[in-house]
Amino acid sequence: xxLLNKLTQTDGVSGxxxxxxxxxxxxxxxxxxxxxxxxxxxxxxxxAGDGARIMVAAHMDEIGxxxxxxxxxxxxxxGGVGGLYTQRLAGAKVRFKNGIIGVIxxxxxxxKEKVKLDTLYIDIGAKNRAEAExxxxxxxxxxxxxxxxxxxxxxxxxxxxxxxxCFAALxxxxxxxxxxxxxxxxxxxxxxxLRGAKAAAFDIDPQYAIAVDVTDTGDTPKAPxxxxxxxxxxxxxxxxxxxxxxxxxxxxxKNTAKKYEIPYQLEIMADGGTDAGAMQLVRAGVKTGGxxxxxxxxxxxxxxxxxxxxxxxxxxLYRTIEEL
Ligand code: CO
Ligand code: ZN
Numbered sequence: 001x002x003l004l005n006k007l008t009q010t011d012g013v014s015g016x017x018x019x020x021x022x023x024x025x026x027x028x029x030x031x032x033x034x035x036x037x038x039x040x041x042x043x044x045x046x047x048a049g050d051g052a053r054i055m056v057a058a059h060m061d062e063i064g065x066x067x068x069x070x071x072x073x074x075x076x077x078x079g080g081v082g083g084l085y086t087q088r089l090a091g092a093k094v095r096f097k098n099g100i101i102g103v104i105x106x107x108x109x110x111x112k113e114k115v116k117l118d119t120l121y122i123d124i125g126a127k128n129r130a131e132a133e134x135x136x137x138x139x140x141x142x143x144x145x146x147x148x149x150x151x152x153x154x155x156x157x158x159x160x161x162x163x164x165x166c167f168a169a170l171x172x173x174x175x176x177x178x179x180x181x182x183x184x185x186x187x188x189x190x191x192x193x194l195r196g197a198k199a200a201a202f203d204i205d206p207q208y209a210i211a212v213d214v215t216d217t218g219d220t221p222k223a224p225x226x227x228x229x230x231x232x233x234x235x236x237x238x239x240x241x242x243x244x245x246x247x248x249x250x251x252x253x254k255n256t257a258k259k260y261e262i263p264y265q266l267e268i269m270a271d272g273g274t275d276a277g278a279m280q281l282v283r284a285g286v287k288t289g290g291x292x293x294x295x296x297x298x299x300x301x302x303x304x305x306x307x308x309x310x311x312x313x314x315x316x317l318y319r320t321i322e323e324l
Pocket of ligand 2: 059162213214
């Protein structure tokens with residue numbers, strides 16, 4: 001859990017992934033993988049082998065904000081990077097690369113109605129524009145602040161989307177001994193349109209691709225109907241808005257889960273896409289599947305997942321790669 005803590009607490013908003021990349025790269029190198037960074041910034045960790053060429057994509061970017069304007073009083077106007085829930089933003093804290101923390105502010109009156117993004121602002125406590133401009137600039141990105149807490153079953157943290165997936169990928173990498181030609185790619189810019197995975201998949205030209213990410217659940221008090229629940233094990237992706245998964249990979253995943261008694265469930269996510277959708281469509285098409293960590297409150301500073309489900313995803317990923 002110490003590694004998951006480090007992964008969630010190192011920031012990496014889309015297009016500014018350098019800190020999280022450095023952390024993952026150090027870890028992948030320790031595990032004996034050759035690493036390089038491509039033009040978009042995705043980290044490619046490779047272990048050569050004679051077997052099938054397999055690409056695993058876990059996006060390492062996270063949602064956040066980007067400064068668009070600094071007003072004369074020193075308040076920062078901002079836009080969203082990735083899908084933000086505007087109604088949940090007021091009161092949240094954000095952190096810039098230089099460590100500056102700001103709170104997302106709103107006039108009380110605005111909160112009584114449906115909040116619009118352009119009525120919110122970030123307050124870093126600056127006295128005026130000149131002071132604010134010494135600390136931050138237009139285009140700077142900031143990530144949500146949200147420490148990781150652990151209970152008996154769960155972890156709660158910002159950026160479990162998708163550091164939980166990165167964690168599962170690293171755990172699988174640790175156990176894979178070779179044979180397959182393995183490419184673990186920690187992709188950039190997933191949250192703004194699956195961009196890193198697309199470029200990396202074209203480069204690698206894999207025979208099989210697997211995306212590891214989080215998925216919504218249907219188990220909160222008024223959740224829309226969805227078969228995925230916390231504690232139900234690794235979610236084997238059937239479909240999301242970006243992809244219909246390859247039937248062969250899905251069957252291998254199901255049979256592998258049964259063979260090794262790994263708890264699993266089937267995922268159909270109505271809203272949202274994953275790197276699976278991007279990888280499937282490069283060149284002449286790639287057989288693609290997905291393994292997902294069931295997670296509540298995705299894209300909030302307090303996402304919640306079960307430790308047992310994260311473990312099941314790591315185990316299923318490792319075993320599936322061996323079986324493919
Ligand atoms: Co996301
Ligand atoms: Zn994600």
